[in-house]
Amino acid sequence: MQKIHFVGIKGSGTSALAQVFARMGYEVTGSDTDAVFFTDGLLREAGITRIVSPSEANLTGVEIVCHSPAYGDDHIEIKTAKEQGIPVLTYPEMLGTLMDGRRAVLVSGTHGKTTTTSMISTLLLHAQLDPLAIIGSKNYNIGSNARFGEGPMVAEACEYRRSFLNYQPYIAIVNNIDFDHPDYFKGIDDVFDAFQTFVDKVPEDGALITWGDQELCRRLVTKGRTVYFGLEATNDIYATDVTEHRGHLTFTVWEQGVALGTVSMRALGTHNVLNALATIALSRLQGVPFADVQAAFGNFGGVYRRFDYLGEVEGVEVYDDYAHHPSEIETTLAAVKKSFPTDHLLTVFQPHTVSRTLAFLEEFAEALTLSDEVMLVKVFQSARETGDRAEELTWTLARRIEELGTKVHVVNTLDEGTERLQGELSRRSGLVLTMGAGDVRSLGEHLLKIKAY
Numbered sequence: 001m002q003k004i005h006f007v008g009i010k011g012s013g014t015s016a017l018a019q020v021f022a023r024m025g026y027e028v029t030g031s032d033t034d035a036v037f038f039t040d041g042l043l044r045e046a047g048i049t050r051i052v053s054p055s056e057a058n059l060t061g062v063e064i065v066c067h068s069p070a071y072g073d074d075h076i077e078i079k080t081a082k083e084q085g086i087p088v089l090t091y092p093e094m095l096g097t098l099m100d101g102r103r104a105v106l107v108s109g110t111h112g113k114t115t116t117t118s119m120i121s122t123l124l125l126h127a128q129l130d131p132l133a134i135i136g137s138k139n140y141n142i143g144s145n146a147r148f149g150e151g152p153m154v155a156e157a158c159e160y161r162r163s164f165l166n167y168q169p170y171i172a173i174v175n176n177i178d179f180d181h182p183d184y185f186k187g188i189d190d191v192f193d194a195f196q197t198f199v200d201k202v203p204e205d206g207a208l209i210t211w212g213d214q215e216l217c218r219r220l221v222t223k224g225r226t227v228y229f230g231l232e233a234t235n236d237i238y239a240t241d242v243t244e245h246r247g248h249l250t251f252t253v254w255e256q257g258v259a260l261g262t263v264s265m266r267a268l269g270t271h272n273v274l275n276a277l278a279t280i281a282l283s284r285l286q287g288v289p290f291a292d293v294q295a296a297f298g299n300f301g302g303v304y305r306r307f308d309y310l311g312e313v314e315g316v317e318v319y320d321d322y323a324h325h326p327s328e329i330e331t332t333l334a335a336v337k338k339s340f341p342t343d344h345l346l347t348v349f350q351p352h353t354v355s356r357t358l359a360f361l362e363e364f365a366e367a368l369t370l371s372d373e374v375m376l377v378k379v380f381q382s383a384r385e386t387g388d389r390a391e392e393l394t395w396t397l398a399r400r401i402e403e404l405g406t407k408v409h410v411v412n413t414l415d416e417g418t419e420r421l422q423g424e425l426s427r428r429s430g431l432v433l434t435m436g437a438g439d440v441r442s443l444g445e446h447l448l449k450i451k452a453y
Helices: 012-023 039-045 076-083 091-097 113-126 160-166 188-199 270-286 290-298 326-339 354-359 361-368 390-403 414-427 441-452
Strands: 003-007 027-031 064-067 088-090 104-108 132-139 144-147 153-156 169-174 207-211 225-230 237-245 248-255 258-266 308-313 316-321 345-349 373-377 407-411 430-435
Touching (some): 003 012, 003 076, 012 027, 012 144, 039 144, 076 088, 088 091, 091 160, 104 113, 113 132, 113 153, 160 188, 207 270, 237 270, 237 326, 258 270, 258 290, 270 290, 270 326, 308 441, 326 345, 326 361, 354 361, 361 390, 373 390, 373 414
Parallel strands (some): 104 153, 207 225, 345 373
Antiparallel strands (some): 248 258
């Protein structure tokens, strides 16, 4: 039995990959921080119980080391493995090995990858196609962020650092193309070039599924078949009669001008209609009956940290969302206000990384004005970033939001934010939405725990 050691095993992607290899029969170990993440329980359920602090002693008997791209050659285990001649693969390289001999469905795009991958996994599972799934967060239908099966493979394909060029797509889904990761990409042309290079890997008998309402997506060229989805009737798969109310969506699906039927699901926002249409476009290529599509969406339980309902306290509903790019924030907040039109919305936002906040400060401010009120938590600074500009940048963003006419509270820590909200709950109603790619979710969770006693 081959032994694989994962560096940073608790990460959302790395943990999913570790689970799949464990269920394939490999001996899997890992190292990470002592902090508890949602992935701890998922790893235990897959039989991965040896998770330790990083040390060169962890490599005894190890035949492959896989590490999160967050770690470099200066990490003690990566450095030791290379000195000892143990093969070292990054997460994207390791994930790429799973595609040998498989017709992989790879979900890319600047936004919506995790939700779309989760929808596809749920559909394939419902249709009894036994999927192998690698998802960027926990799928409530599967009960994990990973599943090992002998059927179609579906996985997220991230553009950051051109990671998705390690993969071989049979069907490539491109949800959208937007400028993100300013620490890596030079601009939107650089981003588009990365996506085109990814799509170039689709074989002649494969397919590209992409958003036909976006000009950049329409510019993509592939050797295989192209299927467009969107809200316009010029697409191959499109939706009409979209309605939403308090977190539920209903819409009619059309294919080449022919109505297939109505889909209803627990979700909100036009962006999730588009995610669903991408999934439906794939279902047509896979020959899944539309009745199964309707049933799968009707039972779709959602995704961890994607407008995730945490609970209710003193008449206030608490939700959490991973949105951390201005476009995602704008999309999510607009959808919340449309779905809950009479509810007061307080958004607790934790900006993620100094570089992203600097690059998009004006866009962040404008997007957050869609909320009735904002609580701004000090910028979550990446370990890759040097210096200490987080507090200064947080106040700069707060002042700009106020200039645009929206009330702002600034807190330095999540505990400070929890304490402030706790004192205000009796005077509040409506929704509290924690938002960001860092650990801001814990504020909502802590608030609910305090009020439970």
